[in-house]
Every structure is written in C-alpha cells, then in structure tokens.
Amino acid sequence: xxxxxxxxxSLAVSLGERATLNCKSSQSVLNSSNNKNxxxxxxxxxxxPPKLLIYWASTREFGVPxxxxxxxxxxxxxxxxxxxxxxxxxVYYCQQYYTTPxxxxxxxxxxxx
Amino acid sequence: EVQLVESGGGLVQPGRSLxxxxxxxxxxxxxxxxxxxxxxxxxxxxxxxxxSRNSGSIVYADSVKGRFTISRDDxxxxxxxxxxxxxxxxxxxxxxAKAGCSFTFCYVNKWGQGTLVTVSS
Numbered sequence: 001x002x003x004x005x006x007x008x009x010s011l012a013v014s015l016g017e018r019a020t021l022n023c024k025s026s027q028s029v030l031n032s033s034n035n036k037n038x039x040x041x042x043x044x045x046x047x048x049p050p051k052l053l054i055y056w057a058s059t060r061e062f063g064v065p066x067x068x069x070x071x072x073x074x075x076x077x078x079x080x081x082x083x084x085x086x087x088x089x090x091v092y093y094c095q096q097y098y099t100t101p102x103x104x105x106x107x108x109x110x111x112x113x
Numbered sequence: 114e115v116q117l118v119e120s121g122g123g124l125v126q127p128g129r130s131l132x133x134x135x136x137x138x139x140x141x142x143x144x145x146x147x148x149x150x151x152x153x154x155x156x157x158x159x160x161x162x163x164x165s166r167n168s169g170s171i172v173y174a175d176s177v178k179g180r181f182t183i184s185r186d187d188x189x190x191x192x193x194x195x196x197x198x199x200x201x202x203x204x205x206x207x208x209x210a211k212a213g214c215s216f217t218f219c220y221v222n223k224w225g226q227g228t229l230v231t232v233s234s
Contacts, residue, residue, distance in 0.1 A: 040220035042158075049208055049224035050158065061222065093158055097218050100172045102148075102160040 002027050002096050004105035012113040019081040021108045023094035028074045031098065038098035041070055041079045044107075045090045053092075054079065086112060115139040115223045117209045122228030125199055133228060135192040135209030143167075143187035146212035146219055149194050151205035152227070161207070162194065166215035177203075199232045206230075 003026040013019045029038045037057035042050040052061045054070035057077055067082040081088055091107040121133040133149070149161040162173045162183040171183055182195040192209055206227040213222040 038218065042221075044158075049226055050221070051224070052213075052220060052222045055213060055220040055222070095158070095160075095220070097220055099218075100163075101174045102163070102218075104158040104160065106157050 001101055002029065002099060002103050004094055004096060004103050006092075006094060006105035006108045008108060009106075010109040010111065012111045013081075013084045014113045015086065016083050017113075019084050019088075019110055021079040021081075021092050021110070023072075023077040023079070023105050025075045025077075025096050029096045029098035030074050037073050037077070038096055039070075039072070039077050040095045040097065041068075042093045042095065043088075043090045044093065050093065081110070084110070084112070115211060117211060117223060117225035119207065119209045119225045119228035122207065122230045124231045124233065126234050127200060127232055129199055130195070130197045131199060131230060133194040133196065133207055133209075133230070135225060137190045137192065137209075137211070140211070142185075142190040144215060146170075146215055146217050147183075147185060147192045148210040148212060148217075148221055149183060149192075150208045150210050150221065150224075151203075151230075152208070153202075153205045156205075159205070163212070163217040164192070165217045170217045172217055196230070199230075201232050204230060204232050 007022045039057040041054040044050040058070045094105040118136045146165045148163045180198045208227045209225040210221040211223040212219040
C-alpha cells in the first residue's frame, strides 16, 4: 500500500499570511504514460463532508478560490494557501488515486493564529 | 447541481448486514465512476470501494474485501453498498462520492452528506 504522510499535523497562521501544507507518498504517484500525478487535496470543515480543492496535483477545481494552489511531483506535494482567510479553517487531506487502496493522508488542521 | 443522498445507515449488531443506497441527481450518473469513502468518528478518511462507469472495474479496500459489495443501477441513478458480516471497526460515517472521471482511478469531485453506520451489540 502507498502510505501518505502529511506535515505538519497542525498549523496556525495569521489572517492574510501564507500557509504551506506538505504531503508525501511512500511511492511515486506519477503515471509516466500520461505524465499525471494521481494526487488530490480535500478540505473538510467541521460537520461537513470533504470538498475537492486540487486534483492531478495542481489542477484547481472549478469554483475554488485561486489562493489555493497545488504543486509537486512524484512523491512530494504541497498545498499552498497564499493568503489565509477565516473560512479556510479546516482539516486538509491529500489522497493518492494511483493505485488501490486509494489512501488518504492523516490530515493537517489549519487554524487562525 | 450535483446531489448525492445516502440512506440505509443505522445501528446494527456485529455479524449482521446492512445495505446503503445513494441517490444521485444533477449529472449524467452513467458517465462517471463512483466511490464509497468512510470516516470513523473523530478520525480521518478511509477509501472503501469504487466502481467504474458500466461496472467494468470494481475495487475494494482489503479491510472490506469479501464482506462488502458495491453496485450501481444506472436506470435508477443509484449506487449501493451491501455490507455483510459487519464488525465494530466498520462503525463510521459512509460517504457516497462521485468521481471526476469514468474510471475508478480518479479523484472525488462531489461528496454526499454521509450516512452513519454503527456496529454494536
């Protein structure tokens, strides 16, 4: 199984400041045949289902604010929130869908400092 | 607007069965793969099973393989999860989730609100 790790476990950032969340996979999730990284980022607010932010490691889902961006390839990925807003308080999960089981990371909790 | 509405959860004794349903609307259901993802109380997300468009590809997590069966009825725009031999560790909120692609190896782009399954004597 591909193990997904996320760091830090939690993060407190001042409003308007940058938040950087990391995700690492135990094996590459890059498909060399189509040059796509099978990596997604989700946001989950308390009492709500997750919401897709980023897929193919760097493609922003329609309607997601452009302060959210994804980067990385192979085994190391980053979700950046360029200017943290109050509504961004949530847990953020990465997930690989390259091979079964489609594993999620343990999540990074983002709060306001 | 995409809507996914789960039903069928509840309290069930260990060893018993339960069938979850998911009613989909707002998109061409038969064009997309579908997933079930669960979340134990206070815990993270765990992928359970996926089914491709046309049911050509079906995959399961090892933790449920042989006990759970995913299926879909495109005529009814519905997804199902038959859960047999339930265990305490199956207790979770079960999300019906739409894939962004027709194949199983795909991200989730829409989630339902979930249905709670509690396995306890």
